Amino acid sequence: MISTVWRLLTRQIDTNPAQDDAVLREACTQARYGSDDGPARAALAATRGDHDRRARYVRVLAESTAGGLGSRIDRTTGRVDTTAAWTDRWAARTPTNPDAQLVRARSLMARAWEVRGGDWAATVRPEQWAEFGRLLHLAEQVNDVAMRLAPEDPTPWAIRLDLMVDQSAPPEDVEETWRELIRRDPWHREGHVQKLTYHCRKWGGSHEAMFGFARSVAATAPAGSPLHVLPVRAAAEWALWEQERETPGATAEEIGQRWQQDPVLQSDLDNALEQWFRQPAGRHADWLNDLNFLAYGLARTGRDADAAPVFASIGRYVTGVPWAWWGDTRGDAAFIRARRRARAASSRA
Template identity: 80%
Template sequence: MILTVWRLLTRQIDINPAQDDAVLREARTQARYGSDIGPARKALAATRDDYDRRARYVRVLAESTARGLGSRVDRTTGRVDTDAAWTDGWASRAPADPDAQLVRARSLMARAWGVRGGDWAATVRPEQWAEFHRLLDLARQVNDRAMRLAPEDPTPWVNRLDIMIDESAPLEDVEETWRELTKRDPWHQQGHVLRLTYHCRKWSGSHEAMFGFARSVAATAPTGSPLLVLPVRAAAEWALWEQERASPAGTADEISRRWREDPVMQSDLDNALSRWFHQPATRHADWLDDANFLAYGLVRTGRDAEAAPVFASIGRYTTSVPWSWWGLGRGDTAFLRARRRARRAA
């Protein structure tokens, strides 16, 4: 019975982080399970002039090492193995290849989060923090090597910004990294998402700083730009904080009602729909991630019929975030429930 239900679910959803990118799926599968890094090397080499896709490829390939063979813990020292993952071997064999160093740096970051876990900081044990920071320090060293090897590439600066967020770096240090990143790519999608994360209340900022950044970027972003979705991402972060930290005794429905009744947040959804989703623009690398955020915002605020075409465009490719933030149990369950609502309303 359980197997039958699982097969039914897997026909409806696809949680592979490579999503509908056949090249990335093959590269990830071969590197992770077949020990053949040839497809990964070839795929990354093809992104040298496509920074948007490059950032995604580095992230998805690197995260395949988290909680895998490359994340074994030494029982004597309590440390995570930093030599066993395919990314470690590739970087060791190709010390002058910026692609190899980028992916290894990112994989060390993923392994650091595997140690820390995704819970709130107060629940993390001291020994987890120690190993988390050790892995991030090593990731920084490897990433600095990638910077020297590819000085014009914004991707190492994306990695650096992510590490700074993980360590709650001072704003002036973040600003310096931000200047270097945007000098190389002013509209870098993942870079902007990370900067938004830095401003979140759960990290180093506040609701006001987060929404201020998101809306200022969206106000100047060109039509069709994925940066028009930033305020919707901000609203999802706001809802998570309010639901789990500010009003833990409240319900997800109460947070959804507040979101629905806020005219500015509704305007943000309107803007993302009209100026991004309904525009015949070329799909950027993280398009499905942004579409999941847009569908989430629409359904949480009762705009089910408007969410229907967004779900149709997503197809099977659900993302854990933000659906796991709704408070309805598993993220895939929340996605399927929301999609059914939207289909009925269409």
Template identity: 85%
Template sequence: MISTVWRILTRQIDPNPAQDDALLREACTQARYGSDIGPARKALAATRDDYDRRARYVRVLAESTARGLGSRVDRTTGRVDTTDAWTDRWASRAPADPDAQLVRARSLMARAWEVRGGDWASNVRREQWAEFHRLLDLARQVNDVAMRLAPADPTPWAHRLNLMIDESAPLEDVEETWRELTKRDPRHHQGHVFKLTYHCRKWSGSHEAMFGFARSVAATAPTGSPLLVLPVRAAAEWALWEQDREPHGGTAEEIGERWRQDPVMQSDLDNALNRWFHQPAARHADWLDDANFLAYGLVRTGRDAEAAPVFASIGRYVTGVPWAWWGDERHDAVFLRARRRALRAA
């Protein structure tokens, strides 16, 4: 029965993080299963003037090393192997290649999170924390190498910002890194998402700081910019916190109703829908990720008919976040139910 349901699901969705990028999918497959890093090297070399695509390629390639991590844990020490993943071998063979060092740094961060898990901090065991921080320390060292090898590249600065989230770094240190990142690319998409995450209440901030940052960025973003979706991402973070952490926050349905009744959050959705989604601008590297957030915000607030064209554009490419944040069901089942509801309303 389970296998039948899974076959039905896989015909309707495609959770591959490379999504519809055939070049990236092939690079991931060859590097991880074929031991051929040539396609990954070629794909990354083509992104050196497209920083958003570069950040995405580094992330997706690196995170392929985290899946199936249990087989690479030393049973004696409890430590994760950091020498035998394809990213480790590539970086070892090419110590002066910034692409190799970047991907290895990000892969170490991905492995750290695989060890820690996605649960709230209070539920993480002491030994998980120890290995998490060991891997992040190594990631920081490797990322610093990438930074020195490619001083004009914003990608290692975005990685440094991400590491600062993990360690709840002081705001003044984060702002210094932020200045260096935006000096290299003022509208770096992944960097803005990381800065938003830092300001989230679940990390180092508050709802006010998070929404303040997201809306200030969106207010100056040009029509067609993916940064117009940033306040919708903030609202999804707000809903997660209120639903899971606030003693009297409410059920998922109650949180959705509060979201629906808030005129400012509704204006944020309008802005993303009209000034970003409905614009003819070319799709940016993380377009499908942003579209998943927009569809999520629309259906959670009962705007099902407006979500239908967003779902149609997403097609099969579901993302785990934010759909995993809506109740206790599998994210793919939540996505499919929401999509059916939207298409019926259209």
């Protein structure tokens, strides 16, 4: 009976990274399973000039290679075949196409992380680190080609910033890349998310630097900008570190209570609601991803009534992160529980 109910509940969610974008979903499906990269090429070409959508399409198309032929480790060499994925073949066919090089660079990063795994660094084996490093180095080389082919596009600079986080690059190199990125697009959403990650404690930063960056950006971002969600992302990172590393004996509920009782963290949630969610600016490319972070923050701090309209906007499109940070491996259960509480709070209001 319980398993039947759970199957019915999970049918009400959708974890596809393309979410409700029918064009992107079809492009990923055709490229990965239909051996036709034409829809992907057309979809990505249409994003030129729309920086946030371009960053999203590059990321999601690249992630479609994970788990496929191009991410399997050869048992003889101990390496991933970097010629087998559709992104590898596209880039080889069109070496002067910046779109192809961007997606391949991102694809190599996705495959590197598949080799490494998402656990804490102490659990990664030496051979995993070696292949992780090799794939990231190759991704860096491919991304440099994309930079030369499209010098005014901020997308490869955001990818370079992500690579620098993964490779623990020197701070001065990170800051130089950051300056180049925001020169091309001062409010580049994905670039700001990568810079926030760079400041996270789990990547050698600190809570102070992370929150300082997030709040300084939110303080100057225009109304309706998704960058108002950055401090909420920072709080989610803080909560993860606290429950996994700083105070591993603490329950998720105890961390949530600390989040709830901190007036500054609550102010960050209020700001995201007022300056982003309730603004009439309309959807941006990664709207659903940012909604999931906002709903997560509200749910973890017991603000179920505030979370109800956010969940309504999310619909069925749940993201693994940050919901898996609540203790559930995939995040499905945490999302469903939180959504149920929010709906109950809304019905009582």
